[in-house]
Amino acid sequence: MAAKKAHHSGKHRALERQAECLAKTRRDHANEIIEDYVKVIADMLAESGEARVVDLAKRIGVSHVTVIRTIARLRKYNFVTTEPYRTIFLTEKGRTLATICKSRHETVVAFLRLLGISKRISEMDAEGIEHHVSPETLAAFKSALRLD
Secondary structure, eight states: HHHHHHHHHHHHHHHHHHHHHHHHHHEEEEEEEEHHHHHHHHHHHHSSSSSOHHHHHHTTTTTTTHHHHHHHHHHHTTTOOOOOOOOOOOHHHHHHHHHHHHHHHHHHHHHHHTTTOOHHHHHHHHHHHHOOOHHHHHHHHHHHHOOO
């Protein structure tokens, strides 16, 4: 009877861990779009001094309507400021997030390159991994790269 109870308890813990992992993935997915937008806006501002809806749509590969809706969400959370028919600017909060995202992306790319993965594939894979990598794993990547 005790063995059966222990087996049930172990199975219950495994199910709880699975639920925890899936919940984390859902939270990470919710943040992906915000992180991608602030990172792209920061890049565009650094490159040309402006980030316009039409250019963001082309760069991200979505419709201008999608960009407008997402920018409204970014504005609501104080990541950007906008005025009609003007460029989009990052707030201090947006610039901070963009810096964090870019650093995380660069670390993931560098780690993948260390493993011998091509630059093109490393960049593509990092776009997904960077949103889901934990601080512990990122620290391990940095340690392996001797960036700590």
